[in-house]
Amino acid sequence: MAARKWKRAVSLGVPVAVLVLFTATGIRFAWFADPARGAWPWIEAASWVVGMGVGIPSLVLLVLDRRKPSPSAAEPRRDPGMLDREGEVERLHALLSEEKAGVVTVVGVAGIGKSTLVEAVLKDLERTTPRPVVFRHTAAPDSRFDVRQLIADIRGRNVSSIVFGEDAAPLGALAAALENATRERIIIVIDDAQHLQPREDRRLDLQLTELLDRIDTDRRHRVTVVLVSTERLRAKTGDHHWLTERVSVSLPWLPRPDFDELLDRADLTKLRKKRRTLCEQLQGNPGCVRLMRARNLLSARKIGTEELLAPLGPKVTLNDLLRVTVNELSPPRQKVLYALAACGTSVDSETVAAVLAGVVPDIEVAAALNDLASSQLVGLADGQYYLPVSDPGTLLPPDGPEREDLLLRAAEELGNRRDVKPTGPGGLRLHFAQLEALVAAERYPEAFGVIDDMIEFLDRWNCGFMLFEQRKKLHGRLGHDFLEMANDNALGSLASAMGEFGDASAAFGRALVYADKLDQPEIRTGIRLDLAAMYWRDGNAESACNYYELARSDARSQGEAGFLARALLGLADCHRRWGQYDKAIGHAEAILAMADGVDAARRVRVSVRLARWYSETGDQHTARERLGQAQAAADGDQRLQVLCRDAEADRFLAKNLPDRAKEQALRAVDLALELEDPVAILQARTTLGMAYLRKDDPEKAAPHLEDAMRYRRPGRALIVLALHALVTQATAPDRAPTLFRQLAAQARARTGSDPRDFGAYDMLGFAICGVRLDTDENLGDAIEAFDRSRAITRGAEPLLQERRRFLVEKLQGYAGTDRLAPVLDALSGTRTRPPE
Numbered sequence: 001m002a003a004r005k006w007k008r009a010v011s012l013g014v015p016v017a018v019l020v021l022f023t024a025t026g027i028r029f030a031w032f033a034d035p036a037r038g039a040w041p042w043i044e045a046a047s048w049v050v051g052m053g054v055g056i057p058s059l060v061l062l063v064l065d066r067r068k069p070s071p072s073a074a075e076p077r078r079d080p081g082m083l084d085r086e087g088e089v090e091r092l093h094a095l096l097s098e099e100k101a102g103v104v105t106v107v108g109v110a111g112i113g114k115s116t117l118v119e120a121v122l123k124d125l126e127r128t129t130p131r132p133v134v135f136r137h138t139a140a141p142d143s144r145f146d147v148r149q150l151i152a153d154i155r156g157r158n159v160s161s162i163v164f165g166e167d168a169a170p171l172g173a174l175a176a177a178l179e180n181a182t183r184e185r186i187i188i189v190i191d192d193a194q195h196l197q198p199r200e201d202r203r204l205d206l207q208l209t210e211l212l213d214r215i216d217t218d219r220r221h222r223v224t225v226v227l228v229s230t231e232r233l234r235a236k237t238g239d240h241h242w243l244t245e246r247v248s249v250s251l252p253w254l255p256r257p258d259f260d261e262l263l264d265r266a267d268l269t270k271l272r273k274k275r276r277t278l279c280e281q282l283q284g285n286p287g288c289v290r291l292m293r294a295r296n297l298l299s300a301r302k303i304g305t306e307e308l309l310a311p312l313g314p315k316v317t318l319n320d321l322l323r324v325t326v327n328e329l330s331p332p333r334q335k336v337l338y339a340l341a342a343c344g345t346s347v348d349s350e351t352v353a354a355v356l357a358g359v360v361p362d363i364e365v366a367a368a369l370n371d372l373a374s375s376q377l378v379g380l381a382d383g384q385y386y387l388p389v390s391d392p393g394t395l396l397p398p399d400g401p402e403r404e405d406l407l408l409r410a411a412e413e414l415g416n417r418r419d420v421k422p423t424g425p426g427g428l429r430l431h432f433a434q435l436e437a438l439v440a441a442e443r444y445p446e447a448f449g450v451i452d453d454m455i456e457f458l459d460r461w462n463c464g465f466m467l468f469e470q471r472k473k474l475h476g477r478l479g480h481d482f483l484e485m486a487n488d489n490a491l492g493s494l495a496s497a498m499g500e501f502g503d504a505s506a507a508f509g510r511a512l513v514y515a516d517k518l519d520q521p522e523i524r525t526g527i528r529l530d531l532a533a534m535y536w537r538d539g540n541a542e543s544a545c546n547y548y549e550l551a552r553s554d555a556r557s558q559g560e561a562g563f564l565a566r567a568l569l570g571l572a573d574c575h576r577r578w579g580q581y582d583k584a585i586g587h588a589e590a591i592l593a594m595a596d597g598v599d600a601a602r603r604v605r606v607s608v609r610l611a612r613w614y615s616e617t618g619d620q621h622t623a624r625e626r627l628g629q630a631q632a633a634a635d636g637d638q639r640l641q642v643l644c645r646d647a648e649a650d651r652f653l654a655k656n657l658p659d660r661a662k663e664q665a666l667r668a669v670d671l672a673l674e675l676e677d678p679v680a681i682l683q684a685r686t687t688l689g690m691a692y693l694r695k696d697d698p699e700k701a702a703p704h705l706e707d708a709m710r711y712r713r714p715g716r717a718l719i720v721l722a723l724h725a726l727v728t729q730a731t732a733p734d735r736a737p738t739l740f741r742q743l744a745a746q747a748r749a750r751t752g753s754d755p756r757d758f759g760a761y762d763m764l765g766f767a768i769c770g771v772r773l774d775t776d777e778n779l780g781d782a783i784e785a786f787d788r789s790r791a792i793t794r795g796a797e798p799l800l801q802e803r804r805r806f807l808v809e810k811l812q813g814y815a816g817t818d819r820l821a822p823v824l825d826a827l828s829g830t831r832t833r834p835p836e
Contacts, residue, residue, distance in 0.1 A: 085117055085251070092121045092249045096132075096187060096224060102216035103242035105193075105227045108251030110390065111287015111318040114228050115191055117251065122187065132185035139195040140432070146425055146466055147211055151177045153188050154223055155676065174211050175710040176676040178221040186223045192390045193227035198469065202234065207498050209235045216242040218710065230390070253284025262289050282316050291321045294375040298329055319394065325377065326395060332360050336368040337387070340378065341395040342410035342440075345433040346386035347417075354413045355406070393440060407441035410434075415450075425463055428454055435470055444477040448487065455490075468494045485514030489527050496534035504534050525554040525563050532570055539715060539753045545574040561597025569606065576609075578756040579793035581617050585610060604630045604640045608647045615654045616799050623651055642671045642680045649687045654799060658694035665691050669704075682711035686720050693723065693810060698730035715746050718763040725770055726807065730814035740770030761789035762800075766807050769823055773815050783826045801827065 095104045108114045125132055135153040139145050147170050154177040190196070197203055204212075215225055227233060233243060241247065254262065259279045282288035326337060339355040340347070353365045360368070369385055372378035379388040387395060397403045414434040419427045431454050438447035451467055451474075458464050471491050478484050492507035508531040515524035532547035548570040555563035568587045576584035591598055591606050598606075607630035614623035627647055634640035645668035652661035665688035672680035685708035692701035705724045712720045725739035744767035750760035765785035772779060786804060793800050805827045812820040 085113065088117055088249055088251055089121060092117060093124065095247060095249070096121060096125060096226070098224075102223075103212050103225045103227065103247065105229060105233060105242070105248045106251070107229050107232060107248060109283070109285060109318065110230050111285045111290070112251045112253075113286050114230075114251055117249070118189060118226060118228055122189070125187070130185065132187050135186070135188045136191070137189065138191045139193055145190070145196055145208065146463060147208055148173075148461075148463065150174065150188060150211060150215075150225070154178065154181050154186060154221075170207060170211060173676065173678050174214055175218070176673070176678045176681055178215070178218050178223065179673065179681075179707070179710075180676070181221040181223050184222065187226060188223070189226045189228065191228045193229040193233065194231050195390065196227075197233065204233060204235050205498065209240070212242060213240060214710070216240070253279075254286060255284070259284050259289070262286055280315075282321075285318060287318045288316060288321050290376055291318065291325050294377040295321075295325045295328060297375045298325070298333060298371060298377065322389065322395065330368075332364045333368040333372060335360050336365055337372065337378065337395065338397055338406055339410065340385060340387050341392045342406045342437060343414060343433060344392050344410075344436050345414075345429055346379075346381070346384035347414075348383055349385065351413050351417060352385065354416075355409045357409075393436070396440070404441050407437045408443070411437040411441065411443075411446075422457055425458070425461065425466060428457060439470065439473055442477075444474050445479060445483060448474055448478055448483050464490065465494050465497065468498075481514050481518055482520075485511050485518065485520070485523070488514065489523075489530065492527075492534065493530050496530070496537060499537075501534060501538045505531070508534065521554060522558055522560065525551050525558065525560060528554070529563060529566050529570070532567075536570065536573065539750060541574045541577050541754045541757070545571060548574065561594060563597075565591050565594060565597045565602065569602075572606075572609070576613060577754070577759065579758040579789075581613055581793075585613055585617075588613070600633055601637070601640060604634045604637075604643065607633070608643050611647050612650060615651050618798050620651070620655065623654075627651060638671060638675055639677060639680070642668050642675065642677065642684065645671065646680065646684045646687050649684075649691065653687070653690060653694060656694070658691050661694070662688065662691040678711050682708055682717060682720065685711075686717070686723065689723050689727070693727070694806075698727040698814065702727040702731050715749060718743065718747055718750070718760065721746065722763050722766055722807065725767075726811055726814070729770065729773075729811060733815070737771060737774075740767050740773075743767035744771055756792060758789040758792035761785045761792070762804055765789070765804075765823075766811070769808055769811055769820050773811065773817070773819055779820070779822055782823050786823070786827060 092104070092106065106114050106118055122134055126134065133156075137145075137149060151170070151173050154174075196205075196208060198205070212225065215221075215223055235243060253259075256279050259282075263278070282292075326334060329337065335356055336352060339352050342355065343351065349366055349369055352369065353360075353362045356365055369378065373380040373385065376388075379386045386392075389395065397406070411434050414430045414437065418430045418434070422428050422431075431450060435447055435450045435454075438444075438450060447470070451470065454467065455464065458466060468491070471487055471494070474487055475491065476484070478487060488507045488511040492504045492511060495501070495504035495507060508527060511527050512524060512531075515521075515527060528547045528551040532544045532551060535541070535544035535547065548567045551563060552567035552571065555561075555567055568591050572584045572587035572591075574584075575581075575587065588606050588610050592603060592610075607626045611623045611627035611630065614620070614626060627644065630640075630647070631644045634644050645664050649661045649664035649668060652658070652664060665684055668684035669681070669688055672684050685704045689701040689705040689708065692698070692704070701723070705720065705727055708720050709724050721739065721743045725736055725743055728739055729736040743763060747760045747764035747767055750757050751764060754760070762785070765782045768782035768785065769779065772782070789804075790801065805824065808820050808823055808827065812818065812824070
């Protein structure tokens, strides 16, 4: 860029200078007064000199300029405010132009220009047709990112409308959103993505990693997530394609010529003689140059060249320079900056003035904000001032009375300005800022009070996890047993929902100790129910059943109908897993018999469970009755209707009516997709796949089961993986052994944690058949697994036994062999030969 300016100056300035000099000389010596004195010969000679001396270089420059390709419509257009980042711009432009980019990372130290780079490329993409839909978010320090935001962006909805069902998981909700995201190009940018990694671990949590993996590996959608970070992101487990350099853009130092030009733009000409060492000292960081300019403009006194560089070490980071700059500010400007740091979020000038009331006059606050914003040390947008750093808390004054007083003043003013009727998590911005200020001031009980104010809204939006990090900070610091109990119980529930079962168990254990100490039996019952639900999610049905039993006993003595219904349903699920259908059905029927404590939605869900269980035990008459009751109660509620349709399809399968089952399952799939209900999609697609298998059409079953796989979690819904492996044996047999090995591993894990899990034994037996299908290995292990399942399910043998035989017969038929005949003999009770 500097070279182009020099060329223009030469081509325009030199001819003008020569002509002016020639004219002045002619006037001085009267060349133009008397032609006889030889003026015109001089002019003629000089014109040749000027034409040859200036015209030829100008012609050369013109040719060189014309040889440069002109920007075309297909090329990325550069942000005029950016310095030369040609390679990085083109790489990011190429990645974001790909239809299947998935997840892209942009990495570089603070201030290096990452956000500027991303914005420049996005502006160019927004000029293309069709335009991508772009969403921008910033990850906050010490706060868990709301993963529902990704789903809300993909679905084009407000985040508060994204609510996960009782048995749903974010991964399933994301899969449902991605399935419909095939028309629009969507780009989601998350700035300050380093804050996605908690301070104590510096690795992405498992839930977010899983979601990003799904976006990166599912190639049917048109969604790209851009993570802008000051450091390389790391995951807790495994290798991930989106964390490799193949889909990453790294921003290095600015080259020396561009860095020098940036110094000129910043009016730091006094540093011209120091440029050679300054580029290395500031590590080629544009952000450091902007701060040097701010120091030069804002310092309380005139700073000379040597003094401007004196406080800086041999290698300077943005934070180092920021601290030096703040220390050199005049007292009013410094206090205004401290007030913004204490607020921790964007605020208007009135809020800053209120925080500094009695310390800095309002007129000086306004002047200081204006100066700080003009120097770009403070950001200004829509009348709101903010600190353009990822963690404003690092700019607070040192520990002491001034710091504490400032934080408490900020907390009070933020509390006075909170939104009393927020419509989504974004409306709680000032609540979160007030909470952080109180935690920083070590006023932990007051901070818990703010959480209490927030939880009403966050629970309504199923967003309690957004307070997980803050609750961990409060643990052990609240100074009151009741508050510690409430906080530990919430920590246990949040950790359980995120799959962190060790932490959840410890938190629930602490909460139970407090409940006993405080003699709070009703609260203890609620904690036991939450602990039971945690064990159920973790696959430990034995411990879950024990806690559900304790909770049932407590709830009966306390007259707590809601707690009793929860306990009975949990017990019903445990006993059904163990094949104890009489107990499972008894508990579920007891819920329907309750007059209070059971809402309409729970009655429908319980009735659907009963319909399936009666069908599995061969009582089709009662199954039809319970399903009819569920359908009547679900009238008008589409989410409940989809459960009823899927259950109806399952009942038709039990009666060997695959065409009618297919018809109901198709309706259930369509409605579940419309509602984007991940649990319903998983169930309905699985039922539809089974219906096609009953019609002996694996080709039509395959896509539905492959789609269902996107909604299941490892270790759960093993039948989905089993059916997927079965149709793969028919359609792509080379891939089937891998799926059967996965099924065997997950089924063994289930039986290892729960030896009475009959469904896991069925899946293990089927998996062994698939793994050993093309080998000479003995099939005795498969028969043993099926025998263990049959021993557990004595009361429901006929229908379940038919399903076992169906799966093994189809597997043998698709393989075109009689290799599994010994297993089929065993399942038929005829065992005419020993297992091979």
